[in-house]
Amino acid sequence: MTSRLITPLIMAGGAGTRLWPLSRDSMPxxxxxxxxxxxxxxxxxxLRVKGDGFANPIVVTNNEFRFVVAEQMRAVGVVGDIVLEPERRDSAPAIAIGALLVSQKDEKGLCLALAADHVIPDVEAFRRDCGRAASLAADGPIMTFGIVPTEPATGYGYIEPGKPLKSEGANTVARFVEKPDAATARGYVEQGFLWNSGNFIFSAERMLAELEAFVPEVLSGATRALAAATKDLDFLRLDPKGFAEATKVSIDYAVMEKTRHAGVLRATFGWSDVGSWDSLQAIRPQDEGGNVLEGPVVAIGTRNSLIRSDEILTAVIGLDDAVVVTTRDAVLVTTKARAAEVKGLVERLKKEGRREATEHLRMYRPWGWYQRIDLGGRFQVKRINVKPGGLLSLQKHFHRAEHWVVVSGTAEVTLDGTVSYIHENESIYLPIGCTHRLANPGKIPLELIEVQVGSYTGEDDIIRIEDIYARA
Amino acid sequence: MTSRLITPLIMAGGAGTRLWPLSRDSMPxxxxxxxxxxxxxxxxxxLRVKGDGFANPIVVTNNEFRFVVAEQMRAVGVVGDIVLEPERRDSAPAIAIGALLVSQKDEKGLCLALAADHVIPDVEAFRRDCGRAASLAADGPIMTFGIVPTEPATGYGYIEPGKPLKSEGANTVARFVEKPDAATARGYVEQGFLWNSGNFIFSAERMLAELEAFVPEVLSGATRALAAATKDLDFLRLDPKGFAEATKVSIDYAVMEKTRHAGVLRATFGWSDVGSWDSLQAIRPQDEGGNVLEGPVVAIGTRNSLIRSDEILTAVIGLDDAVVVTTRDAVLVTTKARAAEVKGLVERLKKEGRREATEHLRMYRPWGWYQRIDLGGRFQVKRINVKPGGLLSLQKHFHRAEHWVVVSGTAEVTLDGTVSYIHENESIYLPIGCTHRLANPGKIPLELIEVQVGSYTGEDDIIRIEDIYARA
Incomplete structure (x- = not known):
């Protein structure tokens, strides 16, 4: 293994809808x-790439997800750089940014580009394979992880291994092929092709050279976006003008299918991209009937099905190969064979303007979260949870008054300039038009019930006067 | 047609679970x-038996449903007697009570015994058939309505018509037969048997004579239960001791299968007992794919299915002959062929002590309703709706304080003896242990959000000091 630390580049900006209603644009x-x-x-x-041979990660995501990324990193004790893309431009620009950042410290530095939404249960095998791929990548090729197919899947691209490299299970890449039809897929599996997992290890030097050779505008755009990037709180915000010059293209298409410097390591770890509900069913522990049952669910005469509920009792009688997913505001019922059609369903729901297509009921904010619990003609009720130290913006509303009842913790409320402390089982009234601000000065989460009363209770009736999270 | 008015006897005490999660014990x-x-x-x-040939109805129900019965009668402008059974004793005792009540006014009076949960779209045809059956019943036989089978159903009893009576489509009953297996059912349909709808017209005199002949203990128990009945508000509460002496038995078994005085009229109206989800699907308007879609639902590549949701977006992809029913706290997914197993599912849920098996989220009370909208470790939030004139009991709690925020209408709140009026967008605090009472003195419904805070928020932490609905 190389003595260099590997810098993980985690691509966490995607907005998958194929696991709707659990995954939505607001929280993919x-x-x-x-x-x-x-x-x-x-x-x-x-956590898979924490410590022991790995440097702190670079996380590439977009503006919308910056607080959830920061919060989830904090929660598992991982420190790293968070880079914000001004827009979604597929994987090549993100990898160019990663390669440039690694190169700033060490031009021969190694970078491990990983999707943030894959499941790899065997962490030890994964790290072992990373070490072996890194040794090979340090010398030259961009190494990909090839997954030994468990079935002739039509949902992945395939890699045809070429000549052996100097490590067991490692080869040059003869060619990358796109997602095949079923018959072609069977042929690929027979010929020993591997799935393209879309995860790579490369030296910064090599990747930058290949980008320069095949997609110079991606590299120049990324270089400008980084040069003109600004710091915003703890985030590195790429320059939109420069980034827009980087072509929207995948790294497979931009580089991997063209370069002569590609290698593939036959992965020894199990892998799933959890690309649809049926693939989630396949990787979860099943009961004797082949069912994956999660949450308050009951299955009678049902086999090989995925039944999952957050909270609402969900009963299934007499279905095979079914997918039933219940959330507090949306229910999906389909079959494993047709689970891929969820993507089209979500597109349709978006066209119809259904809130549930894109937003969860619980909305995460830098200070905590809120969730609507009731809605009537002239009122709305929310449960609001503020983290210790959380501070909402100083704000006012034109169309609603608010009643806050604290049910847990202590609230610091600033009302037209006067600060008061509201404890559990106390309440405060905020008249229409007042300026107000909510904070949790305490050590435990603050929970309160907000009853809004007024002629309009939409989210957009808010004037933010001041905000520590730079949203004003 | 006879000149006598027909007294409808509506049996509304059943607790069907086969349409769970819509139908539950708390609101069947x-x-x-x-x-x-x-x-x-x-x-x-x-409404089917209102006015024009019909007397005011007698409704037989049980204690639990007395307020919903009264409220639903009021809502459609029907006045009648509400008789409360101390326990469920099947149809024979209820019909005995009806026959006795009719007989008190006119021993030859006619009574039409009807189930409260059947669907008969063609009211005119139904009333015409009632008139013809009444003419025949006035002379002697207990007339049943026989339904021309639309399929060899195994879920109904059948009637074999005997000799013609003096009205077109009317015959004596050769025999009643129990629910058959599929092969037998096909034979019955070929031989012109009719479905037993379980609705009857009879003269009080005839029914009392037949009860006396075949089940004298039912008649004597019913007689004693009525003689010792008490008035409670607007309800006639049967004496439990007398009623317990009336055997628990169906009128079919007690009388119809034995009497020589039974007739059957071939009904000219369409009929369904809506005994399961598949039968509801069959009687509702279907789209071009054979689907019945109700509420916020989306169906893609789905045929001949019933998809119904109260409120939560429900999407179905790629199922045929499915039944999907979503409520705010329970979801059912099954197939039409297995819809009958819902009954067993509910039994299992009851055994497991699941609240959703028996109770709805919205609980009806004589003063209106309440619905839990959120529940946390030390708090609960409810939406409370009080009808104009509604008055809750004078009560207190040992483990919780309450915050009431009025979002619509005006509340009259009595707090430790002091009355105050809380208007829309105002709130009041009720400390632990205070005596309090809520009323709606206004002309529009009062809606309020109740936030309970305390160590225990169960329904049973309530001391009722005084109650106009006699529940204290």
Whole structure:
């Protein structure tokens, strides 16, 4: 193994909808607890590359997710750089940014580009493979992790291994092929092709050279975006003008399918991209009927199904190969065979303007979260949870008054300039038009029930006068 | 047609679970709006026999449902007697009570015994058939309505018509047969048997004579229960001791299968007992894919299915003959073929002590309703709706304080003997241990949000000091 530390580059800006209604634009798959380890796949990815041969990670994400990224990193005790993309430009620009950042410290530095939403249960095998791939990458090729197919899947690209490299299970890449049809996929599996997992190890020098050779505008755009980047709180905000010059293109298409310097390591770890509900069902522990049952669910005469509920009792009778996912504001019922159509469903719901297509009921904010619990003609009720030290913006509303009842912790409330402390089982009234601010000065979470009364209770009736999170 | 008015006897005490999660013990099928007419089947039944040849109805129900019965009758402008059974004793004792009440006014009086949970879309045809059956019943036989089978159903008893009576489509009953297996059912349909709808017209004199002949203990128990009945508000509460002496038995078994005085009229109206989700699907308007879609639901590549949601967005992809029913606290997913197993599911949920098996989230009370909207470790939030004139009991709690925020209407609050008026967008605090009482003195519904804070927020932490609804 090389003595250089490997810098993980974690790409956490995606907005997957194929696990709707759990995954939505407002909180996509990589930030959700999918398994029973209490971690999001983003957090599991962070921990998979923590310490012992790895440098602090670079996380590339976008503006919307900056607070959840920071909070989830803090929660698992990982320190790293958070880079904000001004817009989604696919993987090549993100990898260019990563390669440039690594190169600033060490031009031969090694970088491990990882998706934030993959599941790899065997961490030890993964780290072992990373070490071996790093040794090879230090000498030259961009190393990819090839997954030994468990079935002739049509949802992945394949890699045809070429000549052996100087490590067991490592080869040059003869070619990358796009997602095949079923018959072609069977042929690929017979010929020993591997799945392209989309995770890479490379030296900064090599990647920058290949970008320069094949997509120079991606590299120049990324270079300018980084040169003109600004610090915003703890975030590195890339320059939008420079970043817009970097072509929107995947690293596979931009570099991997063209370079002569590609290698593939046959991974010894199990892997899933959890790309749809059926793939989640496949990797979870199943009961004797082949069912994966999670949450308050009951299955009668049901086999090989995934039934999952956050909170609402969900009963299934007499279905095979079904997928049933219940959340507090949306229910999905389909079959494993048709789970891929969820993406199209979400597109349709977005077109119809359904809030549930994109937003969760619980909305995360830098200071904590809120969740609507009731809505009537002229009122709305929310549960608000403020982290210790959390401070909401100084704000006012034109159309609603608010009643706050503290049910746990202590609130510091600033009302038209006067500060008071509201304890558990106390309440305060905020008339229409007053300026007010809520903070949690205490050591435990502050929970309160907010009853809004007025002619309009939409989220956009808010004037932010001042905000420590730079949202004013 | 006879010149006598027909007294409807509406049996509304059942606790069907086969339409769970919509129908639950706390609010069973007959009181729920199943169709899009905005009426419960109980209300539709009341309206079907209102005026023009019909006397005011007698409604037989039990203690639990007395307020919902009274409220639903009031809502459709029907006045009648409400008789409360001390316990469920099947149909024979209820019909004995009805026959006795009719007989008190006119021993030859006619009585029409109806289930409260059947669907009969063609009211005119139904009333015409009632008139014809009444003419025949006045002379002698207990007339049943026989339904022309639309399929060889195994879920109903059948009637073999005997000799013609003096009205078109009317015959004596050759025999009643129990629910058959599929092969037998096909034979019955070929031979012209009719479904037993369980609705009857009879003269009080005839029914009392047959009860006396075949089940004298039912008649004597019912007679004693009525003689010792008490008035409670607007309800006639049968004497429990007398009623317990009436055997628990169906009128079919007690009388119809034995009497020589039974007739059957071939009904000209369409009929469904809505006995399970598949039968509801069958009677509702279907789209071009054969789907019945109700509420915020989306169906893609789905046929011949019933998808129904109160409030939560429910999406179904790629299922045929499915039943998906979403409520705010429970979801059912099954197939039409297995819809009958819902009954067993509910039994299992009851054994497991799941609240959702028996109770709705919205609980109806004589003064209005309440619904839990949030629940935390040391708090609970409810939405409370009080009808104009509604008055809750004078009460106190040992473990919780309450904050009331009025969001609509005006509340009259009595707090430790002092009365105050709380208007929209005002609130009041009720400390632990205070005596308090809530009333709606106004003309529009009073809506308020109640935030309970305390170490225990269970429903049973309530001392009722005084209650106009006699629940103290």
């Amino acid at each position: 798959k990589q930030f959700i607890t999918l398994l029973d380890d209490g971690l999001s796949t983003f957090q599991a990815t962070l | 099928k007959q009181f729920i709006t199943l169709l899009d007419d905005g009426l419960s089947t109980f209300q539709a039944t009341l």
